[in-house]
Amino acid sequence: MSMGVQALLERQEGIRVRVESSTAQALSLARREPQAAVIVISPTLTVDNKEELAQFAAVSKVVFLAKGENTHRSLEALALGVRAVLSVESSAEHLLQVLQTVIAMDAIIMPFAARDGLDQIAAARGSSALAVRTSETLTLREKEVTLLLTQGYTNTEIARKLSITPTTVRSHVHHLLKKLGAASRAQAIALAYETGLIGTIERQLVRTQ
Template sequence: MTTVLVVDDQYLIRAGLVGLLHAAPGIDVVGEAGSGEEAVALAAEAAPEVILMDIRMPGMNGIEATERILARAADPVPRILILTTFDLDEYVYGALRAGASGFLLKDSGPERLLAAVTVVAGGDALFAPSVTRRLVEAYARRTACEQPPDLRALTSREREVLRLIAGGLSNLEIADRLYISEATVKTHLNRTMTKLNLDSRAQAVVAAYESGLVAPGR
């Protein structure tokens, strides 16, 4: 049973999400919040596996709430799925840097939503490669980074895996491209994240752009 916390400041949207999730087998809604502040408190209390997080809310927005929840969470850390109205929302980039596990457009169908919950609950990231690339490229130049990630600690293979991840390839696609096993790809990614002090695949994508390993528009 996957436990889920729903966060959205609009009651009708929140109620619709809760109703859909309640009706789905294998999902247990353990709480709903109408603000970022409430989300932080409920996340600590209910310890959900997945949090559906609205990004635009008055007061504490979804980015700040994501940062606070992940900073305070004990293992296992919840997987946060950002809900947004626009696929080129500048706030989404901030959410990726904060450690969100993916994002989903609010106009996605019920099947897509339920599948997304299953994907992130299983430990994977949910990013459509084309949309992720547009987001990062659109805002990488605008986001100041005082100390770009230093990739000198990475091996050549780790750098190559990171570059392909930033290009939107899945672990399986990377394995096929480099003629290595999927398990080996995961090992390279885990070592890269440890060396760069990253918490998620999303942050790895951002680090690749901010370090200059991948250039926007290429």
């Protein structure tokens, strides 16, 4: 897989690729020489290697290729700061498309297999006291931005839907991260589902319409 990806990116796209089989060496390189993105392939690291995934996510945009049976756990990886989760069975062309999107835009990408898990988490959490308290700190516009973030929209798309500028969207996202205590958009999305905040916001927005 890694050699096929390297050939596609270097020969067809002209993208310089470094392949490292050692996690320690790859992390050292990413810290020493900032990379546009880091591709992590299971089983070198799995969803259970939370510390290592978080370390990579702290220094670069991480695209994580997980085993098919673990793609439903994508939310766990996103909560660590990973930008995209794909199955290791994905084609090199699909990986290239996701990689280009992650590098070019502030986007979060997860497999369809993880979507049902998100809905189940939101339904199970309901309107927890924490979710209600957190929602009370958010402005109406911040709630709208939060909802669109969890639906996978980019800043540019959110700006179009809400008829505001991308700069204003970035400002709202910045305030959201601060209020949620999240270090990244991915962590904010994970927290919104895990605490039941997203369900609370959805009900509040319906009442305002």
